[in-house]
Amino acid sequence: MDEATALKYMLDDDAPRESKPGDMTHQCRGLVRSIQHHPILTREWLELTGSLRMLARIVQRDLSRAGDAAAPDVAGRDSASAGTLWDQGTSETAVRTLVEEAKVSLCLRMMHDFKAWDFDQRERAETLARAMQAHDLHEARAEQACRSFEQSLGVLLWRAFAHVETLQLTDIPLLIEHCALVLDHCDRHVDTNLDATVSLQDTIVLFYVSSLFTHAEALNNSEVLRRTRDSALLPLLVSHIRRHAKLRYPPELAFDVAKGLAALCDNEDFHTEFSTFFDGSFDPDQVRAFLELEDSLVAPLLEADKDREVRKVLRPLTDFLSKLRKKA
Structure with a gap:
């Protein structure tokens, strides 16, 4: 698979999703550890966007299981207490790993820099043009990557900031x-x-x-x-x-x-x-x-x-x- 095809596949919504549940924590930690601050729309940034999208899916999975007493990773906890990020009734694997790996402030910085870039129309247009040429991407695909980055990282930060323990480290x-x-x-x-x-x-x-x-x-x-x-x-x-x-x-x-x-x-x-x-x-x-x-x-x-x-x-x-x- 050549580089251009690989990049297009990586940005596709049908890209491979999380593996079997037993590997969730291990996979989540690997995805979180891969988070680094890269220039927007470079190959490394596009790869990061795929990781963020997978983490956002894990967040959605965890939220959909909220209150499920049969879930093995929440069973036995005190249902009368909201608990902390580590012992609450809902297991938020992605958010917990972000905190443990000290990545929350980095994610916030990445989002802040992305939106500052997004609001600068001239710089945004120049970056898009360079990326389209470098990666053989159509404009719609590049825009899709930007939207996916913002949505995925935004959801991760939303769930992270819901917890006072996270804010105390932010x-x-x-x-x-x-x-x-x-x-x-x-x-x-x-x-x-x-x-x-x-x-x-x-x-x-x-x-x-x-x-x-x-x-x-x-x-x-x-x-x-x-x-x-x-x-x-x-x-x-x-x-x-x-x-x-x-x-x-x-x-x-x-x-x-x-x-x-x-x-x-x-x-x-x-x-x-x-x-x-x-x-x-x-x-x-x-x-x-x-x-x-x-x-x-x-x-x-x-x-x-x-x-x-x-x-x-x-x-x-x-x-x-x-x-x-x-x-x-």
Whole structure:
């Protein structure tokens, strides 16, 4: 098989998948250890994309088995406790291996650099042209590789950041910078064409932000809040919600975002310094924008809340909105 054919095969969605279940941990470790930071659309980067796609499939497999008491690698655990990444009821093999091999911050750096490249139209076009010539790839195939890289790595990071143990080992300043970069680009360039169903960074960073807000007090809380404020992350998040939540957020995404905001509103340091997160003053327009979250995000979730469990989770957010409305 020549190099061009091998590359096309490697990028194909029908490329070989994981082997028998007994070899999953061993295979996963090999895939994770192969993760290195390569220039975009080089042969090494394309090979990496295949590995990331296989790891993302393992993540999907693990999530599909969540709550399966018969699964051999989760049997015997305390079902009443969520546990840690290592003893929780769901075995997240790929995520656990990423943490054990100290690859999470590297993956974050790779994603951040990829999106910075992706947003630079001139550099992106030049890189695509070189790759198409070097690897005898059609433009559609090169674009497919970029999409696969972003989706696969994005899902791995989403599941990794769901765990406080992972965030404690992550480059938090870079995470905040990355989320702000993506949300700022969305704010300036994405209007009606947002597709929240395809696991691209335009929406999946919302899960990252939610996890960051949820676990801020278990991290360096003052540092997290300071960098959140300095990067204008909260106004960018509010803008994204106002523009897209009602029509384009799937229910699980909307709930996760609202849950993260509820945790932020329950954070005492945020509660007492709210105005500093919006240009350092109690700006009426920005306050009104924040209050609009009740209509665009919270109300639809509460309307669908049959057993009132969602209402309990979102209480810090709804209480904060009520207090803010009186103050406004």
